[in-house]
Amino acid sequence: xxxxxxxxxxxxxxxxxxxxxxxxxxxxxxxxxxxxxxxxxxxxxxxxxxxxxxxxxxxxxxxxxxxxxxxxxxxxxxxxxxxxxxxxxxxxxxxxxxxxxxxxxxxxxxxxxxxxxxxxxxxxxxxxxxxxxxxxxxxxxxxxxxxxxxxxxxxxxxxxxxxxxxxxxxxxxxxxxxxxxxxxxxxxxxxxxxxxxxxxxxxxxxxxxxxxxxxxxxxxxxxxxxxxxxxxxxxxxxxxxxxxxxxxxxxxxxxxxxxxxxxxxxxxxxxxxxxxxxxxxxxxxxxxxxxxxxxxxxxxxxxxxxxxxxxxxxxxxxxxxxxxxxxxxxxxxxxxxxxxxxxxxxxxxxxxxxxxxxxxxxxxxxxxxxxxxxxxxxxxxxxxxxxxxxxxxxxxxxxxxxxxxxxxxxxxxxxxxxxxxxxxxxxxxxxxxxxxxxxxxxxxxxxxxxxxxxxxxxxxxxxxxxxxxxxxxxxxxxxxxxxxxxxxxxxxxxxxxxxxxxxxxxxxxxxxxxxxxxxxxxxxxxxxxxxxxxxxxxxxxxxxxxxxxxxxxxxxxxxxxxxxxxxxxxxxxxxxxxxxxxxxxxxxxxxxxxxxxxxxxxxxxxxxxxxxxxxxxxxxxxxxxxxxxxxxxxxxxxxxxxxxxxx
Amino acid sequence: xxxxxxxxxxxxxxxxxxxxxxxxxxxxxxxxxxxxxxxxxxxxxxxxxxxxxxxxxxxxxxxxxxxxxxxxxxxxxxxxxxxxxxxxxxxxxxxxxxxxxxxxxxxxxxxxxxxxxxxxxxxxxxxxxxxxxxxxxxxxxxxxxxxxxxxxxxxxxxxxxxxxxxxxxxxxxxxxxxxxxxxxxxxxxxxxxxxxxxxxxxxxxxxxxxxxxxxxxxxxxxxxxxxxxxxxxxxxxxxxxxxxxxxxxx
Ligand SMILES: Cc1cc2nc3c(=O)[nH]c(=O)nc-3n(C[C@H](O)[C@H](O)[C@H](O)COP(=O)(O)OP(=O)(O)OC[C@H]3O[C@@H](n4cnc5c(N)ncnc54)[C@H](O)[C@@H]3O)c2cc1C
Ligand code: SF4
Ligand code: SF4
Ligand code: FES
Numbered sequence: 001x002x003x004x005x006x007x008x009x010x011x012x013x014x015x016x017x018x019x020x021x022x023x024x025x026x027x028x029x030x031x032x033x034x035x036x037x038x039x040x041x042x043x044x045x046x047x048x049x050x051x052x053x054x055x056x057x058x059x060x061x062x063x064x065x066x067x068x069x070x071x072x073x074x075x076x077x078x079x080x081x082x083x084x085x086x087x088x089x090x091x092x093x094x095x096x097x098x099x100x101x102x103x104x105x106x107x108x109x110x111x112x113x114x115x116x117x118x119x120x121x122x123x124x125x126x127x128x129x130x131x132x133x134x135x136x137x138x139x140x141x142x143x144x145x146x147x148x149x150x151x152x153x154x155x156x157x158x159x160x161x162x163x164x165x166x167x168x169x170x171x172x173x174x175x176x177x178x179x180x181x182x183x184x185x186x187x188x189x190x191x192x193x194x195x196x197x198x199x200x201x202x203x204x205x206x207x208x209x210x211x212x213x214x215x216x217x218x219x220x221x222x223x224x225x226x227x228x229x230x231x232x233x234x235x236x237x238x239x240x241x242x243x244x245x246x247x248x249x250x251x252x253x254x255x256x257x258x259x260x261x262x263x264x265x266x267x268x269x270x271x272x273x274x275x276x277x278x279x280x281x282x283x284x285x286x287x288x289x290x291x292x293x294x295x296x297x298x299x300x301x302x303x304x305x306x307x308x309x310x311x312x313x314x315x316x317x318x319x320x321x322x323x324x325x326x327x328x329x330x331x332x333x334x335x336x337x338x339x340x341x342x343x344x345x346x347x348x349x350x351x352x353x354x355x356x357x358x359x360x361x362x363x364x365x366x367x368x369x370x371x372x373x374x375x376x377x378x379x380x381x382x383x384x385x386x387x388x389x390x391x392x393x394x395x396x397x398x399x400x401x402x403x404x405x406x407x408x409x410x411x412x413x414x415x416x417x418x419x420x421x422x423x424x425x426x427x428x429x430x431x432x433x434x435x436x437x438x439x440x441x442x443x444x445x446x447x448x449x450x451x452x453x454x455x456x457x458x459x460x461x462x463x464x465x466x467x468x469x470x471x472x473x474x475x476x477x478x479x480x481x482x483x484x485x486x487x488x489x490x491x492x493x494x495x496x497x498x499x500x501x502x503x504x505x506x507x508x509x510x511x512x513x514x515x516x517x518x519x520x521x522x523x524x525x526x527x528x529x530x531x532x533x534x535x536x537x538x539x540x541x542x543x544x545x546x547x548x549x550x551x552x553x554x555x556x557x558x559x560x561x562x563x564x565x566x567x568x569x570x571x572x573x574x575x576x577x578x579x580x581x582x583x584x585x586x587x588x589x590x591x592x593x594x595x596x597x598x599x600x601x602x603x604x605x606x607x608x609x610x611x612x613x614x615x616x617x618x619x620x621x622x623x624x625x626x627x628x629x630x631x632x633x634x635x636x637x638x639x640x641x642x643x644x645x646x647x
Numbered sequence: 648x649x650x651x652x653x654x655x656x657x658x659x660x661x662x663x664x665x666x667x668x669x670x671x672x673x674x675x676x677x678x679x680x681x682x683x684x685x686x687x688x689x690x691x692x693x694x695x696x697x698x699x700x701x702x703x704x705x706x707x708x709x710x711x712x713x714x715x716x717x718x719x720x721x722x723x724x725x726x727x728x729x730x731x732x733x734x735x736x737x738x739x740x741x742x743x744x745x746x747x748x749x750x751x752x753x754x755x756x757x758x759x760x761x762x763x764x765x766x767x768x769x770x771x772x773x774x775x776x777x778x779x780x781x782x783x784x785x786x787x788x789x790x791x792x793x794x795x796x797x798x799x800x801x802x803x804x805x806x807x808x809x810x811x812x813x814x815x816x817x818x819x820x821x822x823x824x825x826x827x828x829x830x831x832x833x834x835x836x837x838x839x840x841x842x843x844x845x846x847x848x849x850x851x852x853x854x855x856x857x858x859x860x861x862x863x864x865x866x867x868x869x870x871x872x873x874x875x876x877x878x879x880x881x882x883x884x885x886x887x888x889x890x891x892x893x894x895x896x897x
Contacts, residue, residue, distance in 0.1 A: 026779055037708065038764065040804055041716040099785030102774040102836055104797040111787035130797050135715055139800060143773035150768050158761075182753060211710045245678050245685035246731070247712040348714070350680050351734045428779070477691040477704070520694055521703040525663045526754035528706060 005030045006438040007445075009176050009191040011162040011218055013039025015134070015420060016403025017197030018141035019427030020434075025148040027431050032189055033145065034157045034178060036213045040142050043199050043211035044423065047134025048250065049118060050126035051098075051420040053091035057108070057115050062123035064088040069639060070121050071418055075369070075411020076558040077615060077641035078231065078634055083376050083408055085638060086384040087425045094424055095127050101140045104129045118416045126417045131341060137420060161531055164221045165194055165399050166456045171226075173398030174445045174452065177460045182526050186460050188453045190445040192438035193398050196222060197427065200368040200404040204539045204546065206484025207248050208365035209241055219372050219405045220538035223545070227394040228373035229620040229627070230407030232542070233549030236414050236559045237493050239302040241364030242346055243322050248364035249349055251325070252342045255359070256295050258335075261326045262286050262306070263358075264315045274317075274324055274358045285309055303363040303493045304561055310362070311489065317360055321488075326358035363493060367419060369410040369559065370546075372401040373619060376408070382637055384429075389437035392430040398441075400434060402426040407617070411634075412558020467530045472516030476533045479517065483510050483536075483543060491547050495562045500551040507547060511540050545620040545627045552629050555614045567606045569643060570599045578604055578642045607643050615641055651677050655697065655741035656686060658705055660755050668752075672697035672741075673705075683723060683730040683744065684709050707756035714870060717803030720810070721746055721756045727810040727868055730756075747810045749817055763804045766826040770849045774838045786837040799832040799878065801871045808865035808875060820854035824865035827856055828878035834885065847882075847889040856883050 006029040010017045013035040021031050035042065054067040068088040072081060099105055099113060105127050106114040115124040129136035148154045159181045166175040166188055175190040201216025202208030223229045240255065241248040256262070263284045265277055286305055287294045297305070306323050310316035317323060327335055327343075332355050335343060346354045373395060377388035384391065392400050403423040410418065438444075490496075490503040514537065521529035554565050577596060581604045584591060593601050616631035653674045661668040674697040675686045684707075691704040709719035712731045719730040722745040724738060735742070750758035802825055809815045809823040830846045833839035850856045859879055866875040 023779060037710055037716075037718060038760070038804070040764075041710050041718045043710065043716075045715050045803075046711050046713055093781040096781070096784050097779055100774070100776050100782065100838070101779075102796075102800075102833075102839065104793055104800050107788060107790040107793045109790070111789050112784070114790075130801075132715065132801060135803070136797075136800060140774075143767075144776075144779075146764075146768060147771075147773040147775070150771070211716070212712065213710055243680075244712075245681045246688060249713055348732055349682070349734075351736055475692055475694075477688070478693075481692065520691075523662065523703060526706055526757065527703075529704065 004444075006435055007032070007191045008193050008195065008434055008438075009034065009189055010195045010197060011035075011176065012042070012197035012199060012403070012405070013142070013158075014042035014044035014197060014199050014403060015137055015141065015423035016405070016427045017042075017195070018138065018145055019424045020195055020197060020402055020430060021154060022141060022144045022148070023428045023431035024434065025145070025153045027435050029435060031148070031153060032155045032157060032191065034160045034162055034176070036159070036161060036181070038158050039145070039156065040138060042138060043214055044138045044420070045132075045135040046209070046211060047137075047420055048131050050116065050128035050133045050417045051095065051137070051424075052118070052125050052415070052417045053095040053127060053421065054088065054123065054125055055092045055095060055113065055115065056123070057113060058124045060123050062125055064091065066123065067091065067125060071409075071415050072411065072639055073644060074415035075413050076644050077636060078234075078411035078558065078617065079409055080376065080635040081638040082378050082382060082384055082635060086429070087409060087422060090425055090429070091421055094421065094428070098137060098140065098424070101144055103136050103140045105136075106130065121415075134420060137424070162196075162198070162218050163460050163534070164456070165225055165396065166190075166453055167225060167396065168448050168452045171397065172441070173396050174448050177456055179531060181528070181531070184524055184527055184530075186457060186464065188457050190448075190453065192441065192445060193400060193434045195400040195402055195430070195434065196372065196394075196405050197402045198405045200371075201539070201542055202365050202368070204484070204543050205365040205487045206481055207244070207246070207488070209238060209248055209250050210365070215535045215539055216368070216542050217535040217538035219401070220542045222372055222394060222396065222399060222401075223620065224538070224541060224622050225396065226622065227396050227399065229370065229545055230373040230617050231370035231412075231549070232545040232620055232627075233491075233553055233618060234369035234412050234559055235365055235491070235546065236367040236369060237303050237363045238366040239299050239306065239363045240325060240361045242349055243320070243360060243362050244349060248362070249345065250364075251346065251359065251361055253299070255325060255327065255339060255342060256302075258338045259327065259330055260295060261329070262295050262302075262323055263326060264309055264317055264323050266315075268314055269319070271318060274326075275328070283315065300493075300559070300561070306363055307493050322360040322362045324358040325361045327354055328356060328358055365488075365492070367414055368404060369407070369412060369414055370549075371405050371407040373617075374401050374406045374408055386429065386432055387436055389433050389440060391433035392426055393433065393437070398437065400430055402430055463534070464530050467533050468519050468522050470517050470519045470533065472518050474513050474517045475520060476517045476529065476536050479510060479513060480536050480539065483507070483539060486510065487543055487546070491543075491550050493559070493561055495550050495560055497551060497554075497562075497564065500547060503547050504544070504551065507540065507543050514540060541622075548627050548629055549618045549620065553614065553618060555610055557614065567603060567610060569645070570597070570603055572597060573600060573603065573643065573645070575642045575645060578607065579640060582640065611641060650679070651740075653677055654681075654686065654735055656690075657741050657743045658755070659743075659745040660705065661746070661752050662754065664752050671702065677735070681735045683733040683735070683742070684712060684719060686735065687730070705756065706754045715803060717805035720805045720807055722748070722810075727807045729805065729870055732870075747806060749810050749815055750806065751817070760804065760806050763806060763809070763825060766822050767829060769822070770826055770830050770846045771842055772829040772833055774833065774836060775842055776838065788837060792835060796832055796835050799828055799835075799873060802828060802873055803871065805870065807868040807870060811864045811868040813862050813864070814858055814860050821858050822850065822854050824859075824875040824879060826850070827859070827882045828873055828875055830882050831878045843885070844889060847886050850882060851886050851890065856886055859883075
C-alpha cells in the first residue's frame with residue numbers, strides 16, 4: 001500500500017515559508033500554506049540590500065569559513081556555531097538555486113552573478129537584484145510554489161490567520177487553528193507538523209521598518225502554549241530611517257558615506273527653517289564628539305549618539321525624536337549622480353527634496369535576533385546532522401520555526417544581508433527534519449481523537465466571543481500605539497536598568513488597561529478588529545519578554561548598550577590579544593601586565609568574567625502570566641569567542 | 648503657509664460584498680508628512696465620523712508601507728494608486744477614497760484580486776527547473792537581458808493597470824497588461840523560453856492579447872513604470888509568429 005503523503009502546514013509566505021513549501025513539495029509532501037495576505041505581499045519584499053554567499057567570484061580569497069567567522073563575530077558570539085557554519089557552507093548552492101529559478105540578480109560582463117560589498121566585510125559577498133532583492137526573491141519562490149499549486153500539491157490559504165497550535169495529550173502539535181479573515185469563521189487543519197515562518201515582531205514598537213502584519217503574535221502564541229522564546233531582548237536598530245506617521249523607512253547609510261552631516265539646532269525649541277539656522281547655532285554632535293570619524297562613526301555609535309541627543313538632551317528637531325541629516329551643502333549634480341535613488345525615496349515619502357532641505361532621520365527598530373527557540377543536532381564530526389528531526393524544531397514536538405521567527409543564526413547582532421540567507425537556508429534545510437519527524441511519529445494525526453481538535457477550536461471560539469464582547473473604554477489601536485511609545489523610549493539601543501524597571505510597570509499598566517478595551521467593530525464579515533485585539537494581547541506578552549530580558553542582561557553585547565556595564569575596552573585593543581591571553585593561560589604561563597599594553601590585561605580579565613556569566617542565550621518560558629528567564633550555553637565549539645571591537 | 652488643522656476624508660464604505668455602498672466623512676487631525684494610510688490609522692484609533700457618529704473603523708489593505716508589496720491600491724480622488732505613497736499635502740482636499748471598481752468588493756476599501764494570481768497560473772508564470780537540489784550555476788545571461796527582465800519582474804500585482812484598462816471588466820475574462828508582461832518576462836529567460844509556446848497559447852485564447860484595444864492607459868498608471876505597452880507589442884508579435892507556426896504545423 002502506498003504510504004500516505006505527509007501533510008505539512010506552513011504559516012507564513014515570506015522567504016522562509018516559501019522555501020520550506022517548495023522543498024517540501026519536492027519531497028512529495030502535501031503542503032498547506034497560510035498567510036494574512038497574498039504570499040507575494042509578505043514583508044520579505046521590503047529587503048533591498050542583498051543576500052550573502054561566499055562564492056568568491058572576484059578571486060578575493062573569500063570562503064564560507066570566512067563568512068562563518070564574520071557572522072559569528074558580528075553576532076558577538078551568541079549564535080550556535082555548527083548551524084551558522086552549515087548555513088554559510090550552503091550559501092553558494094542557495095544562490096545558484098535562486099539564480100536558476102529566475103531571480104534577476106545583477107550580472108557581470110560575462111553574464112555571471114555579480115557581487116558587491118556590504119557593511120562589515122572585506123569581500124564582495126553580497127548578491128543583489130537591483131535595489132529590490134527581497135522582492136525578487138519572494139517572487140521567484142512564490143512562482144515555484146505556484147507551479148506546485150498548479151500541480152495540485154499546495155493549498156494556499158491566503159487571507160487566513162493562524163491563531164494557535166493544536167496540541168494533543170502527549171504534547172505533540174497535530175495541527176493549527178485558523179481564522180478565515182473574510183468570513184471570520186474559525187476552523188482547524190490537521191497535519192503531521194506545523195511550521196511557523198511568521199517573520200519578526202517590529203509592530204511591538206509600532207513604528208519600525210517592518211510591515212504592518214509583523215506583530216510576532218504567532219510566535220508569541222507558541223510561547224504562551226509552552227514553547228521557549230530565545231534571545232528576545234536582542235533587537236537590531238538601523239541608525240538612519242525616515243520618520244513617518246505610519247512607518248519608519250530605511251535611509252541607506254550611503255547618505256552619510258557621501259558626506260551627509262548630522263546635526264540638531266543647539267536650542268531645543270528652535271522652530272526655524274533649518275536653512276536659516278546659522279552654523280554657530282547648529283550642533284554637529286558626531287563631528288564634535290568623534291573628530292576622527294565624524295559622521296562616519298559605525299552604526300552602533302551613530303544610533304546611540306542620536307538617541308542620546310534626542311532623549312537625554314531633548315534636542316530632537318522640533319521636540320520630536322529626529323535629527324537632521326544634511327546633504328544640502330553638496331551640489332545637486334553630485335547628489336543626483338551619487339545618491340539619486342535613495343533621495344527619490346525620501347522625497348516620495350516626505351514630500352521634501354533632500355537636495356534643498358535637510359532630511360529628518362531617526363534610528364529605527366529593524367530586525368529581531370530573538371524568536372522561537374529552535375533545536376539542531378550535530379553529528380559525530382560536529383557538523384549538522386541533516387536527517388535529524390530536531391533541526392528547527394521548537395520545544396513543542398511537531399511545531400517548527402524558520403526565518404526571522406526563530407532565534408538562531410544571528411546571535412546578538414545580525415550581519416547585513418545575512419537574514420535573507422538564514423530565511424531561505426532554514427526553509428530548505430528543515431524539510432528533511434520535518435519529513436523524518438512525521439515518519440517517526442508513533443501515531444498520525446488521523447489517529448488523534450477528534451475531541452483534541454474540537455476542544456482547541458472551541459477554546460478559540462470562546463476567546464473570540466469574549467473579545468467581541470469587550471466593551472470598555474480603551475481603543476485597542478490607540479493602546480497599541482502607547483505600548484509602542486513605551487518600548488521605543490526605553491527598550492531601544494541604550495538601556496538603563498532604572499528605566500527598564502519603570503518600563504515593566506508601564507507594560508503592566510497597559511496590560512491592565514487591555515482588560516478595559518472596547519472591541520470597536522463587532523460585525524461578522526472581514527472584521528479585522530477582534531484579530532487585532534488578540535494580536536495586541538500577544539504583543540503585550542512579547543514586550544514583557546523583551547523588556548525583562550533587557551533588564552536582566554547586565555552587559556553590553558551586540559545590538560544593545562548598557563552604559564552601566566560597559567567593560568571599557570581600551571581604544572587600542574586588538575581582539576587577537578585575547579587569543580594570546582587564553583593561550584598563555586592554558587599553558588599555565590604567568591600573566592603579567594607587562595605582556596600587554598597598559599590596561600589590557602585587566603580588560604581581558606573583565607571580558608572573560610563577563611563571558612562566563614553572559615555568553616548565554618536568554619530563554620523565556622511562560623509562567624505565572626509572565627516570562628521566566630533562564631540562560632542556556634551557546635555552542636562555541638568552532639571559534640573561540642573574543643572581544644568585538646566597538647569603536 | 649500655515650498647515651490646516653484637520654483634513655477631511657470622504658470614504659466609500661461597503662459592509663459586505665453584496666451590500667449597498669455608502670459614503671462617510673471623517674475629519675482627521677493634520678500631521679506633518681501624513682499619508683493616506685496614517686490617516687486611516689488615525690481613524691482606527693478614533694472611529695468617529697465628521698458628524699460625530701461612532702462607526703466601525705474603515706477596513707483597508709496594506710502591508711509594506713513602502714510601495715513595494717502592492718497591497719494598498721485604491722482610488723484616491725478618483726485616481727488609482729497606492730495609498731502608502733499618497734501624501735496628504737500633495738492631494739486636493741477633501742480627499743475621496745474608494746475601493747477599486749474592477750475587482751469584487753470585500754469590505755470598504757478592500758477588494759479581491761485573486762483573478763490576477765489565477766492568470767499567473769494560466770500563463771505558467773514560472774521557470775520549470777529540474778529540481779532544487781544543487782545543480783550548480785544558472786544559465787549565463789547578459790546583464791542587458793537581466794536588466795530587461797528586472798524591470799518586468801518588479802510587477803507587484805497591485806492591479807492599477809487593470810483598474811485603468813477599458814478592456815478589463817468585472818465580468819469578462821480579459822487577462823490584462825500585467826499578465827501579458829509576465830509572459831514576456833518568462834519567455835525572455837533561457838529556461839523559461841522552453842515553455843514559450845504554452846504561454847503564448849494561453850494568451851492567444853479567450854481574454855488574451857487580441858482583445859487589447861491598445862488604449863495605453865495601463866502604462867500611465869503603473870507605479871513601477873513597467874513598459875507595459877512594449878510588453879503587449881512584444882507578446883503580440885510572439886503570438887503572431889506562433890499563429891503562423893501553428894498554421895503550418897497543425
Ligand atoms: C526595510 C528592510 C530591509 C531589509 N533588507 C535586508 C537585506 O537587504 N538583506 C537581508 O538579508 N535582510 C534584510 N532585511 C531583513 C529581512 O527582510 C527579513 O528578516 C526577512 O525578510 C524575514 O522573512 P520571513 O520569511 O522570516 O518573514 P516575513 O517575510 O515577514 O513573512 C512572514 C509571513 O508570515 C505571515 N504571518 C505572520 N503571522 C501570521 C499569522 N498569525 N497567520 C498567518 N500568517 C501570518 C505573513 O503574512 C507573511 O506571509 C530587511 C528588513 C527590512 C525591514
Ligand atoms: S493597452 Fe489598453 S486595452 Fe491593452 S491592456 Fe493596456 S489599457 Fe488595456
Ligand atoms: S504592471 Fe504595474 S500596474 Fe500592473 S499590476 Fe504590475 S505593478 Fe501594478
Ligand atoms: S502598503 Fe505595500 S504598496 Fe502600499
